[in-house]
Amino acid sequence: xxxxxxxxxxxxxxxxxxxAADKMTVLLDWFVNPDHxxxxxxxxxxxxxxxxxxxxxxxxxxxxxxxxxxxxxQGDIAVTYQPNLYLQIQEGLPLTRIGGVVDTPLNCLVALxxxxxxxxxxxxxxxxxxxISGFEDxxxxxxxxxxxxxxxxxxxxxxxxxLTPALMSKQVDAVIGAFRNxxxxxxxxxxxxxxxxxxxxxxxxxxxxxxxxxxxxxVKDPKIKKFLAAIQEATIFLINHPDDSWxxxxxAYPKLDDELNKTAxxxxxxxxxxxxASLDKTRYENFGDFMxxxxxxxxxxxxxxxxxxxx
Amino acid sequence: MTAxxxxxxxxxxxxxITALVLMAVWxxxxxxxQPAPFILPGPxxxxxxxxxxxxYLLANALTTFSEILLGLLLGTLIxxxxxxxxxxxxxxxxxxxPVLVMSQALPVFAIAPLLVVWFGYGLGSxxxxxxxxxxxxxxxxxxxGLRRTDEGLLDLARLARASxxxxxxxxxxxxxxxxxxxxxxxxxxxxxxxAVVGEWVGASAGLGYVMLHANARSQVDLVFAAxxxxxxxxxxxxxxxxxxxARLIPWSSTKS
Numbered sequence: 097x098x099x100x101x102x103x104x105x106x107x108x109x110x111x112x113x114x115x116a117a118d119k120m121t122v123l124l125d126w127f128v129n130p131d132h133x134x135x136x137x138x139x140x141x142x143x144x145x146x147x148x149x150x151x152x153x154x155x156x157x158x159x160x161x162x163x164x165x166x167x168x169x170q171g172d173i174a175v176t177y178q179p180n181l182y183l184q185i186q187e188g189l190p191l192t193r194i195g196g197v198v199d200t201p202l203n204c205l206v207a208l209x210x211x212x213x214x215x216x217x218x219x220x221x222x223x224x225x226x227x228i229s230g231f232e233d234x235x236x237x238x239x240x241x242x243x244x245x246x247x248x249x250x251x252x253x254x255x256x257x258x259l260t261p262a263l264m265s266k267q268v269d270a271v272i273g274a275f276r277n278x279x280x281x282x283x284x285x286x287x288x289x290x291x292x293x294x295x296x297x298x299x300x301x302x303x304x305x306x307x308x309x310x311x312x313x314x315v316k317d318p319k320i321k322k323f324l325a326a327i328q329e330a331t332i333f334l335i336n337h338p339d340d341s342w343x344x345x346x347x348a349y350p351k352l353d354d355e356l357n358k359t360a361x362x363x364x365x366x367x368x369x370x371x372x373a374s375l376d377k378t379r380y381e382n383f384g385d386f387m388x389x390x391x392x393x394x395x396x397x398x399x400x401x402x403x404x405x406x407x
Numbered sequence: 408m409t410a411x412x413x414x415x416x417x418x419x420x421x422x423x424i425t426a427l428v429l430m431a432v433w434x435x436x437x438x439x440x441q442p443a444p445f446i447l448p449g450p451x452x453x454x455x456x457x458x459x460x461x462x463y464l465l466a467n468a469l470t471t472f473s474e475i476l477l478g479l480l481l482g483t484l485i486x487x488x489x490x491x492x493x494x495x496x497x498x499x500x501x502x503x504x505p506v507l508v509m510s511q512a513l514p515v516f517a518i519a520p521l522l523v524v525w526f527g528y529g530l531g532s533x534x535x536x537x538x539x540x541x542x543x544x545x546x547x548x549x550x551x552g553l554r555r556t557d558e559g560l561l562d563l564a565r566l567a568r569a570s571x572x573x574x575x576x577x578x579x580x581x582x583x584x585x586x587x588x589x590x591x592x593x594x595x596x597x598x599x600x601x602a603v604v605g606e607w608v609g610a611s612a613g614l615g616y617v618m619l620h621a622n623a624r625s626q627v628d629l630v631f632a633a634x635x636x637x638x639x640x641x642x643x644x645x646x647x648x649x650x651x652x653a654r655l656i657p658w659s660s661t662k663s
Binding site: 158163183185187188189225253258265267 | 443445446520523524527528587607608609610611616619620622623624625626627
């Protein structure tokens with residue numbers, strides 16, 4: 097009897113952590129890809145479990161949806177883009193940045209090497225394709241002005257998600273919104289060679305490409321703190337053990353085991369936020385000023401209203 | 408002329424009343440349930456967005472409107488020509504009809520990105536998209552009408568030794584015009600979808616483009632404003648075409 101009770105007690109002990117695991121939903125900005133490495137590693141290598149979390153990763157039908165869903169109380173955390181956060185705040189979405197995923201821009205302008213474009217000045221009178229993200233006119237406008245051109249010197253065409261096909265089929269002369277860790281390899285695999293121009297080298301202030309946001313009234317939830325702690329450990333593991341992490345990634349998503357993702361994995365590693373929970377206030381203030389100067393927002397929001405550092 | 412005007416006016420008035428009732432329901436729902444504006448903006452916010460972006464919306468609405476008109480024109484031309492071909496030639500009927508049905512089964516969203524690569528990001532791909540969408544209703548309605556000529560009249564034509572062309576021109580086509588008219592009404596209502604789908608996958612202007620942009624900037628009120636214009640445009644087109652058809656083909660009355 098005593099032995100039975102002990103067994104029951106032992107069982108209860110092993111069961112308790114699993115039963116008590118906090119369920120969390122993270123809405124990704126896009127289909128799973130190497131940009132989500134810290135999340136995938138935290139899930140597959142047990143860092144979420146260690147912090148008592150059971151995290152579900154959800155892929156969106158539309159990259160603009162996750163912040164709206166989280167603002168509406170559907171899901172705990174959304175992965176989104178720093179520049180879009182300012183637009184969302186202006187439209188009244190109750191969101192707060194709680195951490196960083198990728199803390200440099202990934203966005204860049206790409207033309208085909210060997211074509212008529214060797215510098216940004218050559219873009220005069222050309223067609224530029226883009227996938228609507230809400231702020232590419234600001235990005236491109238700044239890059240052009242930095243090189244003595246005006247926004248009206250080029251023709252902007254929304255090519256939706258077909259950035260590489262539009263460029264390779266020569267329907268456009270350059271594309272903006274291409275990710276430096278992804279589209280450049282995609283172009284290479286399609287038999288071309290991309291020539292990249294980086295916004296932060298042409299007058300655009302530095303920003304975080306990918307961030308985590310949560311609904312304002314849920315920021316203090318202990319789950320969020322646990323989540324960031326797990327992501328911190330996963331990021332360190334990812335950087336120290338890239339091959340092991342890649343193995344875990346393709347084990348979880350076997351369909352992504354190809355040349356494109358393997359290259360992207362390696363190229364994205366140096367771009368992950370090393371301390372995901374920390375915040376560079378100056379960077380957020382500067383980018384707010386930039387968004388206002390470019391006419392995308394009417395006033396610069398006080399950063400304390402939409403950012404926080406959870407310690 | 409005087410016979411159809413009051414009728415079409417009253418149907419327009421009815422549409423207006425229906426629209427006002429729907430607006431009232433919308434307004435009340437937003438007042439009562441108080442959803443956040445980024446989930447469902449009230450009519451007030453949408454009207455403000457409409458007013459603040461009037462010239463931007465108007466310029467883009469004109470682009471979409473011309474895409475719809477040109478697509479309608481092209482789709483009607485190709486559709487009627489195909490129907491005539493299928494009706495007059497057994498060979499065409501056997502070989503073209505299955506392709507026609509298959510073309511309708513293709514999801515336009517799947518082929519839209521390809522159309523853009525083939526026809527470019529300008530007006531061309533949107534007109535082709537609209538044409539594809541309205542081609543089937545026009546062709547199938549007209550072809551159906553061409554098959555349903557009264558047998559007695561066809562016997563009379565044979566007795567009068569009318570040629571195949573004369574039978575077609577004087578009997579079959581006039582008899583099929585009411586059917587074509589129904590096909591055209593369906594086409595007019597569906598055409599805006601073609602234009603907007605075309606803009607969705609690649610464009611630099613148009614209401615579809617406006618909606619994509621507003622969506623990316625979380626401006627839900629502007630998305631609704633564009634939808635409102637699109638709806639009004641479709642209604643205006645439908646009533647115009649309906650009135651025109653009633654005038655041109657008086658024997659195809661829509662009055663029930």
